[in-house]
Amino acid sequence: MSGWSGWRLQQAPMIFDPAQYPNAVTIGYLIEHGMALEVHCLKCGRFRTMAPAETGIPPETPVPALAGRFKCSRCGSRETEARPHYQR
Numbered sequence: 001m002s003g004w005s006g007w008r009l010q011q012a013p014m015i016f017d018p019a020q021y022p023n024a025v026t027i028g029y030l031i032e033h034g035m036a037l038e039v040h041c042l043k044c045g046r047f048r049t050m051a052p053a054e055t056g057i058p059p060e061t062p063v064p065a066l067a068g069r070f071k072c073s074r075c076g077s078r079e080t081e082a083r084p085h086y087q088r
């Protein structure tokens with residue numbers, strides 16, 4: 001589980017309304033396309049990328065629905081945001 005150092009996924013169940021994210025990229029999409037998941041801390045600006053397949057997050061989960069699901073290890077904030085990592 002190399003991608004997880006420093007970030008902790010909250011154990012709370014994933015509750016989201018798929019209709020709220022009609023065009024959102026899902027975890028499954030990232031895995032399928034070999035893309036990484038980026039998690040940003042909105043408070044201190046820290047971010048890291050991780051392999052979506054290693055997160056154990058259900059593939060049908062929209063990436064934006066992961067906002068607030070991670071806890072930053074540096075400042076302890078839960079004001080976090082997830083987004084697809086687009087390679088340049």
Ligand SMILES: [Zn+2]
Nearest residue numbers: 041044072075
């Ligand atoms: Zn932080």
